[in-house]
Amino acid sequence: MTQFSLFDDNEHLIFPEGLLTYYPHFLEEAEGIALLNELIDTVPWKQSTLTIQDKVVLTPRLTAWYGDAGRSYRLSDKDFTPNPWTERLLSLKERVEALTHLHFNCVLLNYYRDGNDSVAWHSDHERELGQHPNIASLSVGQARTFEFRNKKDHKRKYALTLGNGSLLIMKGDLQQFWDHRIPKSTRNLRPRINLTFRIIH
Ligand SMILES: O=C(O)CCC(=O)C(=O)O
Ligand SMILES: [Fe+2]
Numbered sequence: 001m002t003q004f005s006l007f008d009d010n011e012h013l014i015f016p017e018g019l020l021t022y023y024p025h026f027l028e029e030a031e032g033i034a035l036l037n038e039l040i041d042t043v044p045w046k047q048s049t050l051t052i053q054d055k056v057v058l059t060p061r062l063t064a065w066y067g068d069a070g071r072s073y074r075l076s077d078k079d080f081t082p083n084p085w086t087e088r089l090l091s092l093k094e095r096v097e098a099l100t101h102l103h104f105n106c107v108l109l110n111y112y113r114d115g116n117d118s119v120a121w122h123s124d125h126e127r128e129l130g131q132h133p134n135i136a137s138l139s140v141g142q143a144r145t146f147e148f149r150n151k152k153d154h155k156r157k158y159a160l161t162l163g164n165g166s167l168l169i170m171k172g173d174l175q176q177f178w179d180h181r182i183p184k185s186t187r188n189l190r191p192r193i194n195l196t197f198r199i200i201h
Helices: 009-013 029-042 087-100
Strands: 020-023 049-052 055-058 062-067 073-075 078-080 106-112 119-122 135-141 144-150 157-162 166-170 178-182 192-198
Antiparallel strands (some): 119 178, 144 157
């Protein structure tokens, strides 16, 4: 398996090195699509709400958490109990760990049903994730654009396409200095599921 830094050539002069590692073919094409279909059918998907300027709105995607049994997690000052690991998700976690030599105790699944689904600008920089969280992000299904923007200088912006079966490792200072998002698209997009393996302390 080849491993390469995303922002080679000119771009790596601007984008700090060591913040991202991208494996375009962590899963083969067919395995990615099989995983997509299995997860669409078997995961207890939920659509949560968020409050924007005193208005309660539905999150524009479906989500599910899985994690180590027997403990609940605290994230963004909310307590939640994850679903227990399934064999499939545990074996994916172990493959990611074997490749990256990192360790994870939970996974957040995001299901983007079509181009209307999205995640807004944010960083995963919660106290519970630690100062320099390593997050492993596995994507299956429809390729979607993933954008980064420097928190202080919004003109410093990068985009990359996260394809079916790809694995993106986000590490170091990335969450501290950069926001990321999956923008909506007016194109007619097929479903995509993203799995972010994390450690919650
Ligand atoms: O779907 C993606 O690739 C990103 C998801 C994400 O940023 C998150 O769950 O925090
Ligand atoms: Fe994120």
